[in-house]
Amino acid sequence: MTTSRFLCSAAVVLAVSSLPAQSSICHAVSNNTVFENGSSMGGPNLWLAMRTQSPVALSATRVEIWTGERTGTNTIGLWTHDAVNNRPAVNLGSSAWSMSAINGWQGANLPAPVAIPANTDFWIVWAPVNSAQSSIQQNTGGATVYRGSFDGGQSWNGPFTGPIWKFRIHCGGSPGHYEVFGTGCAGATRRTPVLGFFGVPTIGQNMVLMLRNGLGGGNAFVSVGISDTLMNGVPLPIDLGPAGAPGCRVLASMEMVVGVPIDPTGESNLTLPIPAQPALVGASFFDQWFVLDPGANALQLVLSNGGKGIIGD
Numbered sequence: 001m002t003t004s005r006f007l008c009s010a011a012v013v014l015a016v017s018s019l020p021a022q023s024s025i026c027h028a029v030s031n032n033t034v035f036e037n038g039s040s041m042g043g044p045n046l047w048l049a050m051r052t053q054s055p056v057a058l059s060a061t062r063v064e065i066w067t068g069e070r071t072g073t074n075t076i077g078l079w080t081h082d083a084v085n086n087r088p089a090v091n092l093g094s095s096a097w098s099m100s101a102i103n104g105w106q107g108a109n110l111p112a113p114v115a116i117p118a119n120t121d122f123w124i125v126w127a128p129v130n131s132a133q134s135s136i137q138q139n140t141g142g143a144t145v146y147r148g149s150f151d152g153g154q155s156w157n158g159p160f161t162g163p164i165w166k167f168r169i170h171c172g173g174s175p176g177h178y179e180v181f182g183t184g185c186a187g188a189t190r191r192t193p194v195l196g197f198f199g200v201p202t203i204g205q206n207m208v209l210m211l212r213n214g215l216g217g218g219n220a221f222v223s224v225g226i227s228d229t230l231m232n233g234v235p236l237p238i239d240l241g242p243a244g245a246p247g248c249r250v251l252a253s254m255e256m257v258v259g260v261p262i263d264p265t266g267e268s269n270l271t272l273p274i275p276a277q278p279a280l281v282g283a284s285f286f287d288q289w290f291v292l293d294p295g296a297n298a299l300q301l302v303l304s305n306g307g308k309g310i311i312g313d
Contacts, residue, residue, distance in 0.1 A: 022173030022313045023202065026058055029144070030137040030166040035066050035103065037138070039163075043130035047149040049088045049123045049156065050165045051081065058116040060093075062170035062177075064107030065126055065135035067099060068196070071180065071305075072129035074099050076107055078114050078169075079153075081121040087147055087156045088123040092116075098179040100307075102196025102210050103133050105168065109177050124167050125153065137164040174281055176200035176274075176312030178207070181228070182237070184304040185248035187215060188295030191266070193304035195289050198269075201309040204276035210269045211289045211304065214262040220291045222260065222270050225253030228286045228306065244298030251306035252286030262291070280311045 025031060029052065041048070063076045077094025095108035116122055126135070144165045147158035178200050184192040191213040199207035214220050229236055231253035238250040262268045274280070289304035296302045 023061065023170050023175040024172060025168050026056070026060070026171035027052070027054060028168035030164055031168050034138045035166065036134060036136040036163070037103075039134035039136050040069065041128040041130065041132045041134050043128070045150050046130070047125055047127045047153055048165075049079065049125045049147045049149070050167060051086075051121060051123050051145040051159075052167075054116045054118055054120050054122065057118045058114075058169065059171050060110060060114040060116060060169050061172065062107060062109045062175040063124060064105045064168050064170070065124075066103065066166045067106055067128065067133045067135055068101055068103030069133040070129045070131055071099060071101050073097070074106070074108075074129055074132070075127040077110070077125050078116070079123040079125050081123060083121070086145070086159050088125055088153060091125070091153070092122075094125070097177070098181055099129060099132065100180045100196040101194050102212055104196060104198050104210075106179075109175055124169075135166045137166050173313045176202045176207075177310045178307060180305050180307050182249070182251045182306040184289075185245065185302050186296075187291060187293035187302040189213075189215065193220075193289050193291045193302055195287065195304040195307050197307060201272075201274050201285070201311045203274050203278060203280055203311060203313050206271050206273050207309075208269050208271055209287055209289075209307065210267075211262070211291075212267055214266045214268060214289070214291045215293045216262060216264045216266045218262045218292055220260055220262055220268055220289055221257050222287060222289050223252060223254040224256040224258075224272070225286045226255055226284070227253040228308065240299060240301070240303075245301055245303075246297065248297075248299075248301070248303045250288070250303070252288050274311060278313065281313045283311050285309050285311070
């Protein structure tokens with residue numbers, strides 16, 4: 001897979017090396033990239049609850065699971081433990097995000113920090129898109145206690161003891177966030193380019209913008225902008241049908257554009273360093289892939305869905 005990097009000034013690089021991290025992963029199970037690729041979530045209307053115990057006192061600010069394969073809105077949150085019935089009891093805080101179809105760590109920031117004392121049982125409750133990639137560790141021993149609900153948590157099936165469910169919880173600071181929006185348009189291969197990501201935007205750290213379903217062996221460029229509503233005074237999205245690319249729309253402004261090659265499988269990625277500037281915390285940016293595809297349309301161009309990042313610390 002190919003990788004391209006933005007050029008950073010020496011001053012920024014030095015600042016990155018000395019920047020203290022404020023938001024960090026404070027509790028996780030199977031915090032890696034190994035997963036059971038052939039397993040998907042059932043549904044519709046499934047809520048999956050995974051029981052865990054806090055190793056230390058937590059001030060949770062973000063919850064993530066490993067998923068992909070589908071797009072749509074997921075919800076994830078933390079619940080207290082009903083020890084008598086061994087099930088989730090009270091929702092402590094939940095948030096939603098629009099997931100990418102590319103597998104990876106995805107999740108949402110909680111609306112407010114959730115305090116969990118040390119050595120306390122609690123539940124992570126995930127409402128996935130139907131047929132989304134299951135957040136299950138591949139070929140490992142051990143088991144997780146989990147339950148399922150199809151009525152919004154009013155009743156719970158189980159408990160079950162089964163595979164290791166992957167998750168991770170961030171604590172402290174203002175964690176970054178990334179999710180996708182909009183739709184792309186298909187090329188000559190009838191495949192629509194897909195934008196994904198690895199990592200969340202955090203000052204002084206890198207994240208990766210990913211491309212799938214590009215034209216194998218071809219070229220693409222990715223735009224990074226500051227708006228999804230206006231570009232050079234023109235309202236977004238911009239319909240490229242009149243320019244020769246029917247069904248294609250520019251979803252974000254293009255303050256920066258970087259070209260990258262696509263590997264033979266149609267994949268590419270771009271490493272995106274986030275400057276070590278605390279003033280950027282809370283700022284938003286927007287991305288989109290543009291794939292050169294001579295046989296697709298008169299414009300010889302197809303586009304991916306869009307991505308929105310919120311920078312954290």
